[in-house]
Amino acid sequence: MHNVGVNLTTITDLTAAAARVRDFVVRTPLLPSLWAPAARPLWLKPELLQPIGAFKIDATRAHGAEVVVVPPADRESAAAQVVAERGGTLVPPFDHPDVIAGQGTLGLEIADDLPDVELVLVPVSGGGLISGVAAAIKARAPRAKVIGVEPELAGDTADSFRAGRLVDWSTDDRARTIADGLRSTPSELTFAHIQKFVDDVVTVSEDEIRDAMAVLATRSHLVAEPSGAVATAAYLHADVPAGRTVAVVSGGNVDPALLLDVLSAQRASA
C-alpha cells in the first residue's frame, strides 16, 4: 500500500511534523504528581486531553464518520476495498512514517519541558507512538531510558523485543485485555524503531491497569481508558528504573460502565 522502506524517523522528520501539527493539537503540559514518592518523581503527559481522542469506534461515529465493522483479521483487506471502491486516502493508525513523526512530537515536548528526564514510559500497541517518542527522546534527551508498556494479555511486543524478531500472537489472544487500544502488533517499520531506540518493554496485569485508572481519576483528576493507563500502571507496579519519570497517558475514551466498575472496586478495597 505504501513503501515503508527501512528508514528510521529522524529529528528532522520530527521537527517538521511538529511545525505541521502545531495549529491542530493541544500543547499538553507535563503534570507533576504530588502523590508520587520523592525518590521517584512522576510527571504525567496527558495526551488524553487532545480533543480528537484516539481512533475509537464510538468517538469516530460521533464526529460524523461512517464506521465499517469487520473482524480484526480482515481490517487491512476491508480498508483496501473501501479505498478501491470509493476513492479516498488510507491513513493507517501506526504503520506510516508520517504517523510516527506526528506522534513523536510529544516526545519533543517532553524533552523541551523536562530536559533532565530519566525515564519515559509509553504504551505500545502497533508501536507508532513509541517509535516516534523514542526517536525524539534519544535525539533530544539521550540520557533518558524509554520503556514500552503492554498488557500481559497482549504482550507480543515484549516477547518480540526479547526474541529480537517479531513474534506472532493470535488476534484472539491479543483481544483478551481490557486495554482495547493495545491489541495491535508492531509492523516491520515500528519494530525497527523499537529495536533501535527503546530500552525495554514491560508488561502489566489487568488488575494493575484498573488500579492505575483509579489512581489517575482520584489523584490526578484524569479519566484514562485502560490503554491510556498502562504507562502509569508500570510506574506503580512494574520493575522499572527509579528517577525522574514521565508516563504518557494516551487515551481517555473509556466506557462509563468500566470507569464506574473500576472506581467501585477501588472503593470496595479502600
Next chain:
Amino acid sequence: MHNVGVNLTTITDLTAAAARVRDFVVRTPLLPSLWAPAARPLWLKPELLQPIGAFKIDATRAHGAEVVVVPPADRESAAAQVVAERGGTLVPPFDHPDVIAGQGTLGLEIADDLPDVELVLVPVSGGGLISGVAAAIKARAPRAKVIGVEPELAGDTADSFRAGRLVDWSTDDRARTIADGLRSTPSELTFAHIQKFVDDVVTVSEDEIRDAMAVLATRSHLVAEPSGAVATAAYLHADVPAGRTVAVVSGGNVDPALLLDVLSAQRASA
C-alpha cells in the same frame, strides 16, 4: 489583619503576579470541547490539573500540614489565634490583593490563548478567583463578558450583585450545596471587583452541577469536584449568552464516593 483598601487589581499587578508564579504553576492549555454545539464553541480551562489542588481538608493533610478543624463561623478567629500562638503567616483564601492577582493570571492565559473569546464563566465563592480573572479579561479581551457562577443553594453573590450591596446568607444556608468549595461569601474587596468587572452572576442547581461533573468525566476526561464543575454547568444549563465560551474548571478534589454516585446516576438515566 491586612489593609485591603479599596484599590482594584490592575494589569500591572496581574503581569507582576504572572512573572512570580510562572515557575510554580502548570501552564494549562485551553481544551476545545468537540462535544459542544458549533454555535456555542466551548473551551475548558482545566485549572484542576494544578498539582497543588485547592485548599481542601484531606489534600492539605496529605501534603503534610496540620489541619485545625473549627466551625465555619470561627475560622477567622481561630486562624488569628494560631498565628498569635505559634508565629506564622496568615494566607487568606481569597481576601487579599496578592491572591486575587495570582489567581487572575489564568485570565491572562485565557486572553493570550483565545484573544477573541466572547464569554468567560468562572465559579464564585469568596470571589478571589473571579476578581482576578475578570480584571485580566477586561484589560486584555475587553469585548468578552465575564459571568460568575454559583450554586443556587449558595447564591449569595448573585443576590448581592442584583442588590448592589453585600447581602448576607447564613453559613448554614450556604452549607447546603454539594459544592463545598463555594460556600464562602465575598469580602468588600472582592465584591468591589465583582461590581466593577463582572457582567452577571448566575446560579445552577445541584442536579445541574452533578450533570456537569458527569459530562466533564465522560466527554472531556476530567474529574472535577462540584465546585469545579459549576461553570460548565452554567454553559450546559443556565441562561448565558452564546459565543466563543471559556469555562474555568477549578477544582478536582472530589470524594470518590460522590464521583461514583454521579456516574451511577448518569448511567441509570442514560
